[in-house]
Amino acid sequence: MSVRVRFAPSPTGPLHIGGVRTALYNYLFAKQLGGTFILRIEDTDQGRFVPGAEQYIIEALSWCGIYFDEGVSIGGPYGPYRQSERKESYKPFAEQLVKDGHAYYAFDTAEELELRRTEEHKISKGMFQYDGKTRLTLRNSLTLSEEEVRTRLEKGEQYVIRIKMPENQEVRLTDLIRGEVVVNTTTLDDKVLFKSDGMPTYHLANVVDDHEMKITHVIRGEEWLPSAPLHVLLYRFLGWENVMPAFAHLPLLLKPDGNGKLSKRDGDRLGFPVFPLRWTDPVTGEVSSGYREAGYLPDAFINFLAFLGWNPGTEQEIFDIEDLIQSFSLERVNKAGAKFDLEKARWFNQHYLKTKDDIILGLLLRKQLDEAGIAWPAIEYVDHAAHLIKERIVLIGDLLPQSLFFFLDPVTFDAETIKKRWKPETAEIIENLRLVFESTDFSHSDELETAFKNYLETKNLGTAAVLSPLRLVVTGMGGGPGMFDIMHHIGKDATLRRMKHYKLDN
């Protein structure tokens, strides 16, 4: 039987990196086994629907290079893939459960239950649960007469369907990451399966859909572990236990400082994105930063994310998506949550950047030049500029500031360098050097270097004392690629012009 897995986010906002990692692991698992990866949208809570969230999810996965085989927007044999569009398919199962005595109608209003909850909390400090101990004190088809229930339903009174949690039974499930997990049903509550608005809750919808979509492995976040026994019970009561999917609950992604689940707020509070793409809240207009806009390469982002909770067991750190598909295994996923480490993300990005083709970097640089309204002479010229700086950039956004001098004469000059290297006699040296270069062939950087060295020798000057000021007037910067490579690349005219017209007035 072929493997089928799904990533099932709810469109309540942007997908955060924990979600991206869940999607990634699902994807890697499916692809390694030649299986199918499905994107299903869990929008059973119409109250939390956020416009644009679904589109964001699709775009984010696409940017990451995580492609699904079936799902919303592309369809497939088990569609529709939006739960709101499958609305009609859940109710019969809920009613079947009632008929079989595994569920019941409940007429308590949300307000009544809320009241009960606060009361209970005052008295016992514990949490009120709608369960085997309390359900007979509440208004439902177990306490009301058959007649009464029928009239209420006929009158169209609001109701929910709750699971009738069996008493004192051990439910065990095997988690692919954690092993055997056993829970006694008396600690579980009578969860709502079907809401008064005609929609199922996650618990029912997820079980019905996973079954109908022939999902073989449910790989999801650890926050679902406590309700997994409930899901097992549902499979059992629905008669599907023999074809129930395998479960794997992934460890959480934690805040870099302190503990706790990484949340949407943490990112901009701590100065790093928690979202793959920038997101603008449609209601508040609040903007949250994204990895794409912050200058990360998708492959670096994915490599980094894959290692948050998984490792190959070898000393290899660099894995492209194909490597990950090859090597990934659920058995090697950690049990404990992982804290997010921005420094390591930056290191991965720098690594991927410096190994990228010049043509790709050139393309990115041209985009930035265009956006800044800076003219560039030729594609090859830009590509080579990118080549010269690729080992000293960490983020894509560093491309432009690091290579600006290839396109514009500097107007500002690094203050640190002026302070350290600019002496009263330096201006004269630069002028002498300019005369030397005037009669030098710029077609090879070697010749420039030779001419420079010869000059130093005749004047008995040290390299550092002269090269630094030269770099300063030509590029405005205190560091950068090989100076003679720069001069060769920008050409004789620009070099000599800059050596004559610089203004260090800052």
Add this chain to the structure above:
RNA sequence: GGUCCGUUCGUCUAGCUGGCCCAGGACGCUAGGUUUUCAUCCUAGAAAUCAGGGGUUCGAAUCCCCUACGGACUACCA
């Protein structure tokens, strides 16, 4: 409060069938080297009494128990 899950360098982690671990790698950090500068690259170093305690054993990070701490869940949210 209850249930469940977890706990190895600052961080990500190796270690899963006990001895090769007075714990290895990576990021970061420190120091050297290469380089005309910055970055890259190379080398070296500091950094975990394996949460704590008790067992089992000739021997435990690795097996068992207890404790502590952390987290998740505990909605007609997912």
